[in-house]
Amino acid sequence: MREFGELLRTHRIGAGLTQQQLADFAMVSVRAIRDLECGRTRSPRAETVRLLADGLRLDEESRADLQQAGGRAAGRSTVAPPAPAGPGGLIVGREAEAAALAASLTEGRPGAGHAGQRLVTVTGVSGVGKTRLALEVAGELHFRHGWSVLWHPSQSVPSINDEQDTVLVTDRRPDPCLLDAHPRLRIVVTALAPTELPGELVFPLGALADDAAVRLLLTHVHRVRPAFRPEPANQAALVGLVHELDGLPSALEFAAGWFMVYSPQHLLERLRSNPLDPTSAHLRDSLRRSLSTLDVDGRELLVRMAEGEDPGHSPYVRDLCVRGLVRRTGSRYEALNLVRAAVLEPVSGPHLAGGVALTWPV
Template sequence: MNSVRFSGLLREFRRHAGLTQQELADLSALSVRAVRDLESGRVHRPRRETVRLLGATLRLEGARRAAFERAATEHAESRSTPPDPALIGREAELTALLGLLREGGRRLVTVTGLPGVGKTRLATAAAEHLRLSGWSVNGGLPDRDALLLTDRPQDGPPIGELLRRHPGLRVLVTAPAPLRLAGERVLPLAPLPAPRPAPGADPADLLRQDAVRLFLAHLQRVRPGHRLDPAEAATVAELCRRLDGLPAAIEHAAEWCLIQPPRRLLLWARQSPLEPADSPAAGPLLRTALHRSISELTYTEAELLRHMAGPGRGAGRSFEQLLICTGIPAAELATAVHALLLRGLVRATPGATAEEVDSAERFTVPYLVRHSLAETAAEAEQLATQQATRATAQRTTNSTHPLRLLAATG
């Protein structure tokens, strides 16, 4: 797209100036072949000096000059390195995280969210930015500009003690939930937006969605050179929506494209999004992590989550509706909803329009979490049935044991 954009701009500006390719070449001291290659997109990396000469010859100024130079730069960057999937759609979150770490009074930052949402990848990218700017990352602990990056800390010295000993230390933690330490700032990381594709939506618009871009980036890794048919854009967008925009689930679904086209994966996801969300190489890691995240909830949080995921509640419930339906005291309910939001097990969505009576924000349960709840409930029911069957069999065995029969007959 960048290649077409740069070559198209060059051709448009040349024609607007009333110049032929030969005339532009003569005036800019370039060869006519160079101009032709640039306009056709055959030149992958236009030199900065070449771009400057062309801009001066075409008398580009202001916004037109900036757009021309930006297109050339984006062209070169897109050809030199493929997009990093870890940062697709995460520019705002990365900026926010770096801002928190650089603030003088904020020394402990925890990134929370669903398993597979990209907490570790975002934290690693932030740590790399700080390292390139001169910080010490996971090295020694000097008095200033040092960062400790840790994933779900369990062992080693307590974080509070480390912060007291080293005034210049910042600690960046990735975990399912906050550590609940003094001075902690929490950055909840949400999945990528994956709206329902509208009927007749422009494929180009769908391909620009962050979740779809992430799918395509991973698809290029398992099938280099593969190009998605524009007709498949709506299918991929719907698949990403069924996977809740969760980066790990999208990555695994792209891996399945080695043997299944996107339309088959969508049919699979409609039955259970957990199936294409499992890695074809590593197995049900994401499924297991989701089950574990649910198992770590308090009793109130677990009961509230099950209520919110009940039949017919896909549109979500407002806080007031939850207050009425659950009977949980307002303060306790607010704490439980907040905890579920930080874990990513519940997401907040806009309510009705302001003109309508019920315009409050609504809380919904993602598809993957709903199916994880259903699986854990089915497994618990199966386990209870097995235990009851074994208990009945044991009682029957005991009642028919020869010694018991002898005692019963005297």
């Protein structure tokens, strides 16, 4: 049997989470996760194991393996706890999006009745914070409205209580029959692209605005450099950093770690030469993987946009926007800096037209 710490670390890395991100999702301290992964703590409490499994969104089999490695009897998962709050309360810069998503689940859409809001898919590029937003809103519905909250990372059928309103959060394409069978159920899907299921409301999540992105960056920086303070001399560099990183929350978090060795000005210089340099391999691969949700015409348009071409009135621009791969700036559309770098970065393996590397099956 694998050691608990080794298994926990494998699941965490497989989910693309840092120790801090898992701590936020699971409501377990970073120190506890660090001690477990390095083997300093070998007998975690049953509640700790459950919270970690919920934070990792493990399926039943993986959850049972983790419980067994922790010396706990395997059993069916209970309803997961409500979503954790972000740094200092609500996740930074997402107040409007959180309110809109909550409203879409609790209120009817004008002229369409309530059924249109029973299935909401939050779309966007990897690292934009889709899951974090969904968890935040699920927690809000639990605390304020008494809804039951279910995480659903597996293909198994979740246990749903039809006597109370329930929100199910999943990163998989749900079985549409669930909504027919459970009238008080709402489903929130987090995905790179819409599910195309009947009645789906697509909720595109874009990058953070500059001021919110700077606040989030500083929140992460203070974890590695508590004494760092923004000042007139570095303000322009901080704004430049969030521009180069497209206001993408996961990219900001990874870049913050470099403040231990770089000033904002030096880090900005490094970013301008390669925006992907201070981010993770997981983010790099995830950005490329977003291409797999596009058809051939959409991928070819993204390649051309990454190379600087104006898309004009191409009908595929909307699909790229829904997936968060491009954004509107004034009257023009442009590919995100990180998307452009991921698309054009040369790697080994099969390629699309334009030199785009494919690291996934097509």
